[in-house]
Amino acid sequence: MTPPPSNAKVPPKSAAYGQASNEQSTTQKPSARQRLVNLASHLLPTGNTEFDYIIVGGGTAGAVLANRLTEDSNVTVAVVEGGPTDVGEDRVLDLKRWLELLGSELDYDYPTTEQPMGNSHIRHSRARVLGGCSSHNTLISFRPFNEDLDIWAEKLGCPDWHSKKIQPYGDRLKMNIVPVAPQHRNQVAKDWVQASSSVTGAPIMDDMNGAIVHGGAFDKACGFFHISYDPATGGRSSASTAYLHPIMPHGPYRRNNLHLFLETWTQKLVYDEADPLKVKGVAVRTSAGLEKTLTARKEVILCAGAVDTPRLLLHSEVGPKADLEKLGLKCRLDLPGVGWNLQDHPESIIMWSTKDTPTETTMLSDAGLFLRVLPKEAEMHPHNGPDLMFHIYQTPFADNTEREGFRRPEHAICMTPNITRSQGRGKLSLASADPADKPLLDFKYFEDKNGYDAKILVAGMKWARKIARQSPFKEHLIEEVAPGPAIQTDEELSQYARSVAHTVYHCASTCTMGSPQDPMIVVDQKDLKIKGLKNIRICDASVLPTLPTANPMLTVLMVAERCADLIHGINV
Numbered sequence: 001m002t003p004p005p006s007n008a009k010v011p012p013k014s015a016a017y018g019q020a021s022n023e024q025s026t027t028q029k030p031s032a033r034q035r036l037v038n039l040a041s042h043l044l045p046t047g048n049t050e051f052d053y054i055i056v057g058g059g060t061a062g063a064v065l066a067n068r069l070t071e072d073s074n075v076t077v078a079v080v081e082g083g084p085t086d087v088g089e090d091r092v093l094d095l096k097r098w099l100e101l102l103g104s105e106l107d108y109d110y111p112t113t114e115q116p117m118g119n120s121h122i123r124h125s126r127a128r129v130l131g132g133c134s135s136h137n138t139l140i141s142f143r144p145f146n147e148d149l150d151i152w153a154e155k156l157g158c159p160d161w162h163s164k165k166i167q168p169y170g171d172r173l174k175m176n177i178v179p180v181a182p183q184h185r186n187q188v189a190k191d192w193v194q195a196s197s198s199v200t201g202a203p204i205m206d207d208m209n210g211a212i213v214h215g216g217a218f219d220k221a222c223g224f225f226h227i228s229y230d231p232a233t234g235g236r237s238s239a240s241t242a243y244l245h246p247i248m249p250h251g252p253y254r255r256n257n258l259h260l261f262l263e264t265w266t267q268k269l270v271y272d273e274a275d276p277l278k279v280k281g282v283a284v285r286t287s288a289g290l291e292k293t294l295t296a297r298k299e300v301i302l303c304a305g306a307v308d309t310p311r312l313l314l315h316s317e318v319g320p321k322a323d324l325e326k327l328g329l330k331c332r333l334d335l336p337g338v339g340w341n342l343q344d345h346p347e348s349i350i351m352w353s354t355k356d357t358p359t360e361t362t363m364l365s366d367a368g369l370f371l372r373v374l375p376k377e378a379e380m381h382p383h384n385g386p387d388l389m390f391h392i393y394q395t396p397f398a399d400n401t402e403r404e405g406f407r408r409p410e411h412a413i414c415m416t417p418n419i420t421r422s423q424g425r426g427k428l429s430l431a432s433a434d435p436a437d438k439p440l441l442d443f444k445y446f447e448d449k450n451g452y453d454a455k456i457l458v459a460g461m462k463w464a465r466k467i468a469r470q471s472p473f474k475e476h477l478i479e480e481v482a483p484g485p486a487i488q489t490d491e492e493l494s495q496y497a498r499s500v501a502h503t504v505y506h507c508a509s510t511c512t513m514g515s516p517q518d519p520m521i522v523v524d525q526k527d528l529k530i531k532g533l534k535n536i537r538i539c540d541a542s543v544l545p546t547l548p549t550a551n552p553m554l555t556v557l558m559v560a561e562r563c564a565d566l567i568h569g570i571n572v
């Protein structure tokens, strides 16, 4: 949700297969204990190369599946995770330290292509550690609005994903999802919530998730978030801590049928010699350079996330034929939707300097505001919920503003309006045939034809200024640092907001599910199986037809819970 540190670098070509560059590694070395834990973890399963299920990516969705599939002690499950364990890694486990992870060796740190209408410098953080992005995100926990799911079901060819069917999966999640605890509610955030409500008329809600699930949609609301964490310790409650730690070798409920391959990158799918469209397993390479093939007796499930799942498919000869052939790659299965439909929640930033930085907080972004600012007819898939969301950050997120010449204050509060229903649709493609090269992420920020996305940000900037004039919140502010009072007209605000725009790190939808009759669909909504291949499914943020209105992690977890049911033959 924040600009990454300005020293984030693209790893050199030699940093192959998702590993961070040497330069990054030397700046933040894991402790000796951490290295031992990592080593022990990825030496564990070396004897076995055949499993019932192979899960590629032990991230947010992968952790859920690993847990649910190993509930049956008769099946064996291998999890191939590119990053190290999070066990003993305090930068991960202490939620407040999440900013230290951005641009570190635990971040794949993907660049954006040139964005003529927006900011070409945005870095897309993706976690390289067990638990995936749930191990380095801010753990703001929102259920999808019923309408988000009903649009998938009724308009986007996914009848099996109606809210009535999907919301109950949210009740199963194992993470500790609780409102920001009283000891983490500082006075500035409290006054901001009060000011937001007074100025916009948005009701203050203690339980936005309750309202989303049981009260249907709301178009405005504000309040403290629900966070997946332990309020007593400030510890992260991630997909890894909730779904994997208890069943890992050191955990209280160790499961011997779970095989974790850590620091192990999946390079390619391996196909059956007798049937070129049947997936037999995966070719992997450890960070120590050991290569082997793992085979799946039942199936392979791709959980590598919205960037790395399509990337892996493209390097496995599956994707748009013309694109693959242009790079000299073979096309085994022409699936034009791989990488298409790339989505995000773009955001911008308006910043005030303040006297100090409060210490009572979960992770410096404890509260938010939802508003409706444009008519729903302006949207591709009209809905009744909010079209603008604000996070507040009680730290100077100045990388993007500083690049544009604004000063970086010592203490600051930032309001970051984001576009809940961005109309932008981009594309992920390969930069070259070399699997070590990072893919091209072209979000086409602010290129939507009616300028909808830019209009939402302009409205957000104006609301932010009104909120900043409200007492007692305004007494916390010294001055507006970016863009500053000189920027006033809609054109000026739009230009500024786009040039310093950032991402809420919600990239999604690059292997969209839907009706198999639709040529741009990658997985069948009925069972999440890849269209045209055998023995393989996708389960991660890449299958979402559209992003949910608010932060998507719980939606991804719910997709994974449902995927486990589908694999078990349960289709509620």
Ligand SMILES: Cc1cc2nc3c(=O)[nH]c(=O)nc-3n(C[C@H](O)[C@H](O)[C@H](O)COP(=O)(O)OP(=O)(O)OC[C@H]3O[C@@H](n4cnc5c(N)ncnc54)[C@H](O)[C@@H]3O)c2cc1C
Binding pocket: 001, 018, 056, 057, 058, 059, 060, 061, 062, 080, 081, 082, 083, 125, 126, 127, 128, 129, 130, 131, 132, 133, 134, 136, 137, 138, 139, 140, 141, 142, 264, 265, 266, 267, 303, 304, 305, 306, 308, 309, 312, 504, 505, 506, 507, 539, 540, 541, 542, 550, 551, 552, 553, 554, 556
């Ligand atoms: C900085 C940040 C802050 C965010 N804040 C929030 C928030 O507060 N609330 C919210 O709802 N959402 C938030 N998000 C978004 C949310 O975390 C993601 O949408 C979600 O976690 C994605 O889950 P996933 O399972 O699709 O992928 P991931 O969780 O990214 O899992 C993918 C896993 O696959 C592994 N992998 C990838 N390729 C390979 C390969 N070839 N071989 C082996 N392993 C591989 C990766 O190492 C990773 O562990 C945030 C994201 C970021 C990055």
